Structure formats: structure tokens, C-alpha cells
Amino acid sequence: MATILVVDDSASMRQMVEFTLKEAGHQVMVAEDGQVALNLAQGASADLVITDVNMPNMDGITLIKELRALPTYKFTPILTLTTESTTEKKMEGKGAGATGWIVKPFNPEKLLATVNKVLG
Amino acid sequence: METRTTSLTTVGARNSKRETVTEENLQYLTFNLAGESYGIDILRVQEIRGWMPVTKVPNAPVFVRGVMNLRGAIVPVVDLRLRFGLESVEYTKITVVIVVMVRSEQHGDRTIGMVVDGVSDVLNINNAAEIKDAPDFGAAVNTEFISGLVAMDSDMVMLLDVDRLLSIEEMFALENMRGTESRSVVAHAS
């Protein structure tokens, strides 16, 4: 249905999210850090980006800023994966240009519900 | 085929060990040894070979003749006559080694060969009730490895439990108590 770019430095998270989204029929691109994700994004467009914040090489915040500078990703929904539920962290993502967030831990159902909400 | 009625005492709960009891169609490979017929669960038989020279293993029980090369695997070979306490005979061209898969709790699966005189037919048993309990030969003879008796034509076939028959642990234990298994099981079966 949609193409989703998933960025997280944890292999188990990537696998889990990729699996969940694919089961629901989406196309998935994965990257293990912001730099790889940016490279992917420059080559292909996605309907949604889900990214972790703390990653080596390029963190999520920087990635969001870079993505928003790309014409194809100006309005693409970008969600951050955050383990913090305090406002500070969520706002950090928003400040960089994220659309919203998903709080970890989340279960696959919640992930899909949020994705559906965003993709319509 | 007439059913024999016997008033024999059973040997403990031995019969409950019969692993194929849930299936109605039981198959046994029968073989000859010293004029008697025996059978083993065909699912445990890996292959049948002619006799080939084995390498002696030092300090093994007398019925372990040695080890042989089975396509690269080192497989011990047990002389069944000696295991039964009979006298060994010379191996000839028609002496047969049945290679069997033996299961043990501590050790897992082993591949072991046993030397017999010759191999006969496969015995199909459609009705588990045809298998009778093994007779109790008394304390002098250790018959833990006999899982039952069944009639085939006019013959009695003694069904053997390979896990007990070829248990390496038991063989070594046995060696330590040599003399217990002096009497032949065979003599009583007829």
C-alpha cells in the first residue's frame, strides 16, 4: 500500500517493524542510521518515515532536518520513535520538523494503528 | 495360525516399553542366531552389511568385537552370540552385520552394528495382541531386552528391544558383573 522508511540502529527493532509493516501490505525500506536513511531518501520517495532518535553517524533529529530540506520530503509525515514520554523529548523531534511520535514500547497493533492514522 | 494359551508370568512392566504399540501395523526384521529366530523393530534398522574386519578396541567387553568404518563413521560391532552368553563362531561369507540405531537417555543416539548368522523376512504384525509377553526365565538369566514373543509360521520369534540389548552403558556394567549372564536365553525359548 505505502512505502515506509524505517530508521533504527537496533536490528531487532528494524526487523520487528519491517515485519509488522510488511504483513500489513506496505513496502518497507530500512536503514541503520540517519546517514544511510538520507542516502536512501535521496534515491527514493517514501510515504512515511519512522525514525529512532539516538543513532550513530547521524541521529534522528539531524535526519529530520535534512529530510525536510529535500523537496520530496517537505510534507512527508515523519514520526520519531521515542522512549521518553516527557514533553521535552517529543518536542525535540517536532522542533526539527517531525509530524509526531510513537512512544516505545509499542506493540505491533499500535504501530499499525498509528501508521494507518497517518497514511489515511 | 493358532493362538497359544500360556500361563506364563510376565516380566514386570516390560511390555509397556514397546514403542510401536500405538501403531497397529508393526514391522520387525527377523534374523537367525544359533538356530533361533529374533526380531527387531524395522524402524531402527539402518542397513545390513556383510561382515568386514573390525579394529579391536582395548579393554572393551568381550562381546564388543571392535569398531568398523561405516562410510566414515566409527561404529562399534557387537557379537550377539557373546552378548547372549553363547560361544562365538567363526565368521563366514554369509555372516551378517545389522546396523542399528540405538537410543539411550544419557547419551542420545548411537549407531551400533550387531553380528548375526543371517537375516530373514520382515514380519508384519497387524494386531498387537498377537505379541505375547516374554516368559520369566528366573533370576539366572537377564532378559530385560526381550520385549515379547510372537508366532511366525510354526516358529516362535523373540522380539528384542535394541535399546536395552545394545546399551553401551549396560554392556560395561555387565562386564563388571561377569558370570551373571551365563545361561543362554535361547535354550528356554523352545
Add this chain to the structure above:
Amino acid sequence: MAIDIGQFVQTFFEESLEGLDVMEAGLLALQPGAADLEQINTIFRAAHSIKGGSGTFGFREVTGFTHVMETLLDQMRNGRLEVTGEAVNTLLESVDCLREMLVTLREKADIDEARVEELRTQLEQLLKQNEPAVGSAAPVAPSPQPPVSLQTAASPKQPAPDIPGWRIAFRPHPDLMHRGNDPVRIFRELSALGELTTLPDYRRLPSLADLKPEDCYLSWELELRGDASREAVAEVFAWVEDECDLRIEPLTESVSADEPELLTSSDLPEPPAPSEPSAASKPPAPSEPPKARVSAEEAQQGELVRERRKSAERRTSMAAADSSSIRVSIDKVDAVINLVGELITTQSMLSALGVDFEMGRLDKLHEALDQLDRNTRDLQEHVMRIRMLPVGSVFNRFPRIVHDVSEKLGKLVELRISGEQTEIDKTVIEKIGDPLVHLVRNSLDHGLEPPEERLRQGKPETGNIMLDAYHKSGSIFIEVSDDGRGLDREALLRKGLESGLLKPSEEYSDEQVYDLIFHPGLSTAKQISDVSGRGVGMDVVRRNIQDVGGNIQIASQAGFGTKITICLPLTLAILDGQLVTVGQDCYIIPLLSIIESVQARPEMINRVAGRSEVLRFRGQHLPIMRLYELFSAKGAVTDLQKGLLVVVEADGRQIGLFVDDLLGQQQVSIKSLEKNFRRVAGVAGATILGDGRVGLILDISGLVRINNTVL
């Protein structure tokens, strides 16, 4: 739709354990007082990942515990908390604890909750140190809270049943859509909660010329009828809180008692007070150099070192338990694939030759057979390499051990590692781990002197331990050396004489005296210290090394240090052997054990005490073992002068094996007797000889042991 994510749990465990290794290495490298920000970041990220993953996969205890660690690290990287030795140590212990937790969870066993609690308290203590001393807020929340309610007033969560719904005034700021938010989506979500009516307000729409297509100029009055709770409604707007003006009122015909709240981002509750950098707060843990002297505090922490060691041991056993899989570099796999290809070519060649073969083509046959020989050798070598791992995987546990133990003992130690890339067979690696740990501990405990003593001896304060690994003449050598006291030859000699192992009348070489170290029960340590004396003796170390076909030697110089050299076979699976005949049987003696083969002359043989025979060989007397007796071989040569004596060595002892004759030498692949049979004393394994028969490989160590017990 229920999705099973259990299949990813294993990956989570693997990567988390790796993450813990990263954290540990990072923490060990941290210099208190001069902390490297990037380093702390790396450690932080690792903790963060573990926290996230554990939450996702349902390991709540891990999440809670890791959260505290993460908070501590976060403060460190923000400069709000000093990186002290104490903090680093506590974090190291926490890493251990976490590792144990993960392993325990993976095995589906019970966690040691007391330990977790204990450490968590310690971590929280460290966090507290930075908070203002007076009336501070409650300690940073240890576990993640569910999304914070948008209402500051405490109110029940259930919907007020008598309210038919909500009236929502929604005025997005112009830039709401810049971040990818879309009012239409929000409305869709709302309409899932009840019946939604929207009333757009166009008043802010500029003229077409001034219209910026990316901006949002519309606002709406929304009515949502239904029994959704206020929280549910507010949550729909969670992402756009700060990009709009929002008012949610209960839907009634009259103004209700509830006060309307105009929510702006400033209304959102403050997160719990972050720790302030407190210049006036009490000083952190003693600011001594990391190579700490034993102070009261450190000694107290040292108590916990024992626990750390347990977890290092745990890690070893855990590593052992995990040994059923192996990571292989693609290059190795590719090499094997190529060689198999060549093998297939050779096979076709031989096949073709086999059709209507005639003697005229014998040359070609030889050629093809030579090629087959090369192919199989190459293939064998490369397949072996697949199971080879760099010895560094065993070496990398030592920085931690040296760090912990040296701290506990109050010694200054530097560890130098070289040759980590040297590759050894996986099974060998697994078996030498524990022996190496024991050797290093011995160096730390007995070998290296305390700083004052070293200074008195004119040595530098900091002692050195070196670990090295290299290949040489077909074997692997691992050296453990230190520049400490060295072995006390006199003390050993005394012990040897006392126990009767050595005779007073004889002269003993240094090697023979040092060899006493390997005898069980013969410790010369003044007190069996906690660190190295716990039932794992040097005899066990030697046994473990022998079990994998290796041997161990000690060299030492009093006052200068000790060097222990372990020699290991490249692989457990292949052996260079000397074939010998004993009666009708053929045995194989490992070439590495053979010193020399001699034809015995009468003057070389003595009888001792009427029974045992000895061979005079290069100035020594060696016991003779008649193999045909040991193995009950038939038809063997019994006259010592008509057969051959093969002098072999194991465990520093030499004996002469009496055989009939020597056959050729060949490389044999070792197969276990235990798979289908069981272990036989004096026999190391079996192999398939050229003629298809089985040949038994002798266990020289075992034979030496048998010989000793016989005496």
C-alpha cells in the same frame, strides 16, 4: 490481527549482549575527569537501544533498570553529572547485572531481583548527588510513564456520562502542515470516536495572490457526539498541540460547570525537575586518579568485585552455552565454494578417464589423481578455516578482569594484548578461555607485586601483563607473561620434597621444579586468595589444555617475571600421525609427541625393583610401556630388542612405548570414539586409514597417566 514478534527476540538478546560489551569497553576506556563526550554518547546509545528493545519485547524489569542507567549516562553527556570512578564502577556493575538479567531471561529463568534493586538504588544515589539538597523533587521517575494527561487538574478518566459530546474549537497555526500534519487526518481520527460535524471558519483566508499553499488558514468549530472521553479527544490532537489553538468543551446546551480550558503548549506540565548542576552540592566520590589506591571506599566497593567475577564467569559459561552457531566471513565461504567447483572439475576428469580406461592413459590418471590430492587438501584447509575464530574473542574479556582485580588488590597493572587476530579452531577457543583466566589471575594475585614493593625493587610502579598469540610450525602459541616476582624455586622445591614428589638425592632442573606447580594441592601462595584460589588449580588448567591436544610450559626468573607458554593444535580435527603396529593392530601416535624412536640394545634397558623396566635415553631413565600388554594384542613382538621403542612426551614426562614396527607417517582426521561408543583410556580417538580400516589414535597424556598409576 495478532502479529508474533517473538521471532525477533533472539536478535534482541544477541544485539543487547553485544551492546553491553560496547558499554563495558566504553566504560573501561573512560577517564574520570577527562571524559570523552563521544565515548559517553556511544555508551548512552547502547543503553538506550537495550531499553527500547526490552520494552518492545516485554521485558519490563530490563526496561526499568536500563532507564536509570540511561538517565545517569544522559546527565553525564550533558555535563550535568561528573564522570567519577565511583560512577563508572557502578555502571560497570550495572552492565554485569544487566547481562545476567538478559541471559536469565533468555533461558526463561528467574532474575535475581535483590541484586537489581541493590544496584538500582546505587544508581539513584549517584543521581541524587546532583540534585539541590533542599526539598528536591522526587528522584527521576524510574520507569516510563504513560502519555502524560493534558489536564493539570486531577480528574477521573471515565467520560462524564451525561455529556453528549464535546465542542472543539480548533485553530491551526499557519505552519501546521509544514510538519506533515493534516487537519483532514485529524478529523478522520475524531470521526472514529463518534459523530463529527465540522464547521469551517474562512475568515483568515487571504486573497488568492497572498495565499501560500503550504500554510493553513482555516479553523474549525467541531462537534463530536458520542461517549468518547476528553483524554481520547485530546490525544487526537497530541501531535499538533503546539501548532494550534485548541479548546475542548463539553457539549451541552447551557454553559456547564466545567471551566473551558484554552490549551497552549505552556499549559503542558513540566517534566520532573531535571537535575541542576549544583556547584554547592557535596563533592562527588573521591577525585583520585583512576588507578586508585586502596581507600576505604574503594575497598568497600571491592567487596562487590567478587560479584563481578561471578558475572564474568557467568559470561563465560553463557558464551559456552551459545556455542552452537558461528559467524563466518563471506570470503571464507566463497573460497570454499570455489574449491568445490574445482573438485567437481577434477571429478569429471576422473569419470571420463574411467570410461574405457586403458593402460596407455595411465599418465593422465596420475595427473588427475594429483589434482584430486591438491583439491582435497585445499578444500580441507579452507573448510577448517571456517571454524577458526580470532583468539581476540577470548582475549577481550581480560581488560575488564585486569581492571577489576587490580583495583581490588590495590595494584597498578597495565595489560598488553597482541596477536588478537590469530585464528584458532572454535572448539579450542572455547576450552582455553577458563585456563587463560586462571593464569591471568595468578599473575595479578601472586606474580605482580604491590606498587611500593615494585618501587623498592627498582621496577616501575605499574606492573605489566602481556597476552600474545601467534602461529609457529603448525601450531598456535599463546603466551601469558608478567614482569612480577617470578616463581619461587626454593619454595617449590621444598614443597616438592615435603610431599615426596621429589627426592632429596636427585638434582632437578628448573623446568622440573616449576612443573610442580601443576600438581594438585601444591600451592605455594601464602594464603589462598579469593581471587585465584577457588578450587581451580593449575592441574585443572593443564588438564583442560591437554584435553584439546595442547601442552603448557612455564619459564620464570626470580625477581623478573614469569612466562607461560601454551601450545595448541591448529585444529582438533586433523593430526599428523606416525603409524605403528602392535601385533595385528595398527595404532597412530601423534607426531608432535614423538621425541625419537630407538632400537633398544640390552645395555639401554634396566630393571627396577624387579618389575618395571626403564630405558636409558639421553641421560635419563624413562619407564617403558609394553603396548601389547596394555591393549592385549595378539601376536605381538615381546622381545624388547626385536621391536622398537618410541620415546614420547606429555606433561613434561617422557616414556618409551614398545611397538612392533613403524609404518608410514600421514595426516589423519580425528574421529571420536565417544559418538557411538565411549571414551577408552589411552585412546584419543579413531581415524580411517588408507585401506579403509579403523586406526586408533593413542592418547599420550593418558598413557603417561596410566603409567604413573601403575607405578
